[in-house]
Amino acid sequence: MLKNPALKTVHAASQRYITRQVRSYSRRALTTLAFPDLRLETTVQTTTKHGMDVIHDPLLSKGTAFSIAERERLGIRGLVPPRTQEMDKQLQRIMRNLRQSKTPLEKFVFMTALQDRNETLYYRLLIDNLEELSQIIYTPTVGEACLRFHSIYRRARGMYFSTLDRGQMAAMIHNWPHDQVDVIVVTDGSRVLGLGDLGANGMQIPIGKLSLYVAGGGIRPTSILPVVLDVGTNNEALLNDPLYLGMGHRRLEGDEYYSFVDEWVHAIHTRYPHALIQFEDFKYPHAYNLLNKYKEKYCCFNDDIQSTSAVALAGVLASLKARGKSIDTLNEERIICVGAGSAGVGVCEGIIDCMVEQGKVKTREEAYSKIWMLDQYGLLGNSLLQDNDGARSAPIGLGDRSNLDERQLSYLKKDMKDRMSLEEVVKAVKPTVILGLSGSPGVFTEGAIRAMAANVEKPCIFPLSNPTHQSECTAEQAFEWTDGRAIFASGSPFKDVEYKGKIRKVNQINNAMSFPGLGLGITVSRASRVTGKMFLETAVTIASMASEDQLKQGILFPGVGALRQVSKEVATRVCEIAHDEGLARAPMRPGTSLRNEIEESMWVPEYVPTIRIDGHI
Numbered sequence: 022m023l024k025n026p027a028l029k030t031v032h033a034a035s036q037r038y039i040t041r042q043v044r045s046y047s048r049r050a051l052t053t054l055a056f057p058d059l060r061l062e063t064t065v066q067t068t069t070k071h072g073m074d075v076i077h078d079p080l081l082s083k084g085t086a087f088s089i090a091e092r093e094r095l096g097i098r099g100l101v102p103p104r105t106q107e108m109d110k111q112l113q114r115i116m117r118n119l120r121q122s123k124t125p126l127e128k129f130v131f132m133t134a135l136q137d138r139n140e141t142l143y144y145r146l147l148i149d150n151l152e153e154l155s156q157i158i159y160t161p162t163v164g165e166a167c168l169r170f171h172s173i174y175r176r177a178r179g180m181y182f183s184t185l186d187r188g189q190m191a192a193m194i195h196n197w198p199h200d201q202v203d204v205i206v207v208t209d210g211s212r213v214l215g216l217g218d219l220g221a222n223g224m225q226i227p228i229g230k231l232s233l234y235v236a237g238g239g240i241r242p243t244s245i246l247p248v249v250l251d252v253g254t255n256n257e258a259l260l261n262d263p264l265y266l267g268m269g270h271r272r273l274e275g276d277e278y279y280s281f282v283d284e285w286v287h288a289i290h291t292r293y294p295h296a297l298i299q300f301e302d303f304k305y306p307h308a309y310n311l312l313n314k315y316k317e318k319y320c321c322f323n324d325d326i327q328s329t330s331a332v333a334l335a336g337v338l339a340s341l342k343a344r345g346k347s348i349d350t351l352n353e354e355r356i357i358c359v360g361a362g363s364a365g366v367g368v369c370e371g372i373i374d375c376m377v378e379q380g381k382v383k384t385r386e387e388a389y390s391k392i393w394m395l396d397q398y399g400l401l402g403n404s405l406l407q408d409n410d411g412a413r414s415a416p417i418g419l420g421d422r423s424n425l426d427e428r429q430l431s432y433l434k435k436d437m438k439d440r441m442s443l444e445e446v447v448k449a450v451k452p453t454v455i456l457g458l459s460g461s462p463g464v465f466t467e468g469a470i471r472a473m474a475a476n477v478e479k480p481c482i483f484p485l486s487n488p489t490h491q492s493e494c495t496a497e498q499a500f501e502w503t504d505g506r507a508i509f510a511s512g513s514p515f516k517d518v519e520y521k522g523k524i525r526k527v528n529q530i531n532n533a534m535s536f537p538g539l540g541l542g543i544t545v546s547r548a549s550r551v552t553g554k555m556f557l558e559t560a561v562t563i564a565s566m567a568s569e570d571q572l573k574q575g576i577l578f579p580g581v582g583a584l585r586q587v588s589k590e591v592a593t594r595v596c597e598i599a600h601d602e603g604l605a606r607a608p609m610r611p612g613t614s615l616r617n618e619i620e621e622s623m624w625v626p627e628y629v630p631t632i633r634i635d636g637h638i
């Protein structure tokens with residue numbers, strides 16, 4: 022029996038809390054407590070765990086930072102070194118050790134180990150050094166980590182649903198230890214960055230993306246779920262590698278594939294009906310087919326198609342301002358897109374939507390006429406004109422345009438020869454913007470970029486493929502070939518370039534700038550769907566974030582280092598749209614602005630007092 026009334030209150034609150042959060046073991050509860058190390062009305066985290074189990078739980082662990090009182094009540098006195106060290110000292114030690122790692126991959130392994138030990142510290146470190154460390158846990162290093170996943174694998178994280186699990190998924194999903202999941206990133210590993218089919222090795226991508234959701238979008242680390250759908254792989258090297266961790270058969274295709282994904286989507290929806298599902302790195306056309314199948318039914322989107330389109334559109338709109346033009350003159354642009362896959366088509370659809378929305382084109386067809394698209398064979402043009410070009414054309418049969426689908430055919434230029442090279446198209450079109458979404462390094466040739474620079478004062482050169490070594494050209498090349506006049510943005514980070522004694526600014530256009538804010542807005546509003554308007558307005562919001570001075574220097578919007586600030590703005594706008602479109606399922610909090618609500622809901626990694634509930638009290 023508890024005699025102390027204060028403890029009784031805590032106990033009752035804890036029991037109510039536990040009842041609400043069945044199986045949750047590390048939630049924070051706002052309650053008034055009477056423990057000596059706790060302030061009144063402080064946020065605490067509760068656990069039923071004890072001793073080593075607390076120390077080894079990355080969501081609970083504070084390493085050396087447990088207070089004496091916590092050590093006492095959690096049964097860890099003597100299990101950690103005696104001196105209690107605050108987080109700032111831990112960060113110093115971690116940063117010093119991290120900097121001793123020689124290669125980016127070593128740093129990746131180091132960061133993963135930290136995440137597996139102490140998530141609070143991991144996210145604090147990440148937020149404080151977002152620009153530097155996003156290059157480790159995200160592109161470019163995450164690409165290398167995916168290639169070597171089966172070699173560097175240490176500890177489980179996320180969930181795998183494989184062909185062994187058909188018929189079991191609705192039960193399996195209950196193995197995940199958290200009752201509240203807000204954001205799920207799922208891949209089938211079929212097109213990982215520009216690295217091709219990496220099968221189950223693709224797991225690092227959902228893990229990395231979700232780290233950015235937490236660090237950049239303030240989503241709680243307990244509310245994220247990384248998933249791989251292991252439907253096999255067609256990557257021969259992995260199939261033949263005895264250390265490969267995924268299913269050792271070729272990919273499911275056709276109906277088998279779609280019914281596998283369907284079972285998973287339904288299983289997720291059964292347990293987590295409010296969760297946002299982000300489809301990631303699915304190959305074309307699966308990416309589009311799944312999006313079209315589920316977007317009206319569930320709260321989901323495809324990152325490569327839609328959030329890439331938001332951030333690329335933001336880049337183009339901001340570049341208009343940087344060129345002294347108004348953003349509603351998008352229809353005056355001439356845009357070449359190299360790459361006709363998920364990202365290329367997705368980005369161009371976003372641009373078309375924006376042109377139509379701005380009302381300066383009479384028809385959607387007119388908007389399509391402003392964009393020239395190339396695939397691996399060259400321009401999507403008129404194959405009937407092909408015969409006139411004896412010199413360069415691909416062998417008959419190669420690149421047969423009957424393979425193009427309706428989405429791609431919309432860009433086909435009937436008055437231009439099929440499969441023209443990039444340089445030929447540039448000379449014919451005189452583009453203002455060139456986008457690279459081909460996953461093919463070096464396809465922005467010197468000839469093409471010099472030809473572009475000969476016709477426009479500030480050529481916008483955006484090689485957006487990832488990771489860095491898949492980029493269509495480097496930043497140095499872009500500035501050299503344009504005599505320093507380029508407005509440059511790449512998918513993976515490049516350093517600013519010194520050209521002719523002046524620093525030329527480099528931008529990063531990566532969907533990482535858009536999805537954390539989008540996910541935060543969806544989570545706070547509990548929107549039931551993700552809509553086209555949300556992406557369009559995400560673009561406009563991001564495009565409005567650079568100052569006049571930054572635009573003059575060629576900076577299009579803040580970099581990854583300012584991701585939390587960008588996410589706040591994006592999330593606020595997304596929330597407004599969710600309410601306007603009648604999709605929000607969470608009511609607006611009375612007496613506070615949406616922006617405040619967003620800000621207050623963003624998780625901040627800090628140590629809060631841990632109390633043990635259950636038999637201990």
Ligand SMILES: NC(=O)C1=CN([C@@H]2O[C@H](COP(=O)(O)OP(=O)(O)OC[C@H]3O[C@@H](n4cnc5c(N)ncnc54)[C@H](OP(=O)(O)O)[C@@H]3O)[C@@H](O)[C@H]2O)C=CC1
Pocket residue numbers: 212213214215216304305324325326329359360361362363364365395396397398399457458459460461464485486487488491511512513530531532533
């Ligand atoms: N910066 C960012 O935020 C993002 C960047 N990306 C990057 O975009 C790239 C493509 O992704 P995604 O669209 O999903 O991939 P897909 O495989 O769906 O599409 C790739 C496209 O590029 C074309 N292509 C391949 N080689 C060449 C070449 N030499 N010249 C011209 N076109 C070529 C392919 O042509 P064909 O159809 O003939 O094979 C295909 O149309 C990846 O590198 C990815 O990392 C993706 C999402 C976000």
Ligand SMILES: CC(=O)C(=O)O
Pocket residue numbers: 160213214215302324325486487512531532533
């Ligand atoms: C950034 C990203 O999503 C990609 O390259 O696929």
Ligand SMILES: [Mg+2]
Pocket residue numbers: 214301302324325
């Ligand atoms: Mg992707």
